[in-house]
Amino acid sequence: MLRGVEGLAGDLKAEVERYLEAPSPDADLILVARGTGKVQRIAKRAKEVGERVDVKRPADWDDRGWERLVGEEFRRLSRKPDATAIAAIRAHAGAEPVTIASQVGSVCAANPQVATLTREHVDAVVGGHGRANGFAVADAIADRDPASALQAVRGALESSDAPLAITGAVAYRLRQLLRVRSGAPPKEVGMRPGRGYDRALAQARGFGPGELAWAHDRLARLDLDLKGSDLPDTLVLEVAVLDLATSRTVGAPFNPLATRR
Numbered sequence: 001m002l003r004g005v006e007g008l009a010g011d012l013k014a015e016v017e018r019y020l021e022a023p024s025p026d027a028d029l030i031l032v033a034r035g036t037g038k039v040q041r042i043a044k045r046a047k048e049v050g051e052r053v054d055v056k057r058p059a060d061w062d063d064r065g066w067e068r069l070v071g072e073e074f075r076r077l078s079r080k081p082d083a084t085a086i087a088a089i090r091a092h093a094g095a096e097p098v099t100i101a102s103q104v105g106s107v108c109a110a111n112p113q114v115a116t117l118t119r120e121h122v123d124a125v126v127g128g129h130g131r132a133n134g135f136a137v138a139d140a141i142a143d144r145d146p147a148s149a150l151q152a153v154r155g156a157l158e159s160s161d162a163p164l165a166i167t168g169a170v171a172y173r174l175r176q177l178l179r180v181r182s183g184a185p186p187k188e189v190g191m192r193p194g195r196g197y198d199r200a201l202a203q204a205r206g207f208g209p210g211e212l213a214w215a216h217d218r219l220a221r222l223d224l225d226l227k228g229s230d231l232p233d234t235l236v237l238e239v240a241v242l243d244l245a246t247s248r249t250v251g252a253p254f255n256p257l258a259t260r261r
Contacts, residue, residue, distance in 0.1 A: 013042070016029070016042060017042060017045070020046060023049050055101075057097055060095055060135045060169075061135045061172075064196055066095065070086045070093075070100055070104065071086055073100060073105075074104055077104065077105065077108045080116050081117045081118075082118050084118050085117045085119055085121065087119065088119040088123060089107070092126045094136070094155065095133055103122075107126065110124075133159065133166075133169070134161055134167075134169025134170060135169045137149055137152040137156055137169065137241060138169050139173070140245060141173070141241065141244045141245045142174075142177060142200075143206070144206050144207075144247050146242050146245040148245075149241050149244070149245035150241060153237060154238075157234055166237065167222055167240075170219065170241075170244065171216075174215050176191070177203055177207070177212060178204070178212045178216070181201075181204035181212065208247065209258075210256065210258065211247070211248065211250050211255075213254040214254040214255075218243055219240075222240040
């Protein structure tokens with residue numbers, strides 16, 4: 001497998017071109033590129049002698065798009081996954097189309113006789129967790145799942161996402177939930193009608209009276225801490241993420257039903 005094919009040059013480029021003129025039946029060459037503009041000859045020849053798969057990367061926040069991408073990869077191999085298998089691949093591979101394709105291929109190859117692949121089949125073959133991002137952190141917070149939120153934030157940090165970028169993704173999602181809870185239609189909150197909006201509505205209802213307002217205040221304090229605290233940014237972020245993902249009873253001034261003392 002070669003990544004970054006669009007940057008091939010010199011001897012390596014010549015070697016790939018020679019291989020494509022006479023492919024070996026005993027070895028597969030997988031080329032991965034973000035574009036073919038600089039490698040038109042290689043792209044044309046690869047398509048003639050092999051298989052070309054064009055993948056449009058979904059936006060980080062597009063859960064439905066990522067699920068569809070994983071499902072399409074299984075279908076490309078003529079295999080059937082259930083919802084748990086798709087979720088497991090997403091958890092292991094993160095937001096990396098190349099890793100998704102590799103892991104789906106490994107799971108299918110390891111279970112040739114299985115009619116419907118499940119999470120158990122994925123977990124038995126694939127280890128570890130792939131690239132997470134700020135929106136994965138935001139989803140875990142919205143689901144009120146502290147353990148998953150902590151795991152996601154560590155994955156995002158290991159993937160070199162900046163703490164302030166993660167904070168921005170969480171703030172974006174919480175603003176969406178606040179607007180959904182206030183009755184805003186899907187278009188106004190940047191969503192399409194259907195499962196995504198319904199999920200956001202369910203998530204918004206998972207926050208008690210005043211919790212979303214409290215969460216925005218907690219995010220504002222996190223932003224200040226990241227810009228001025230003497231503590232490590234990773235620690236400051238992890239503590240805030242755990243706070244935000246944990247359900248709590250909120251008092252005044254955030255909860256309009258709370259009794260002021």
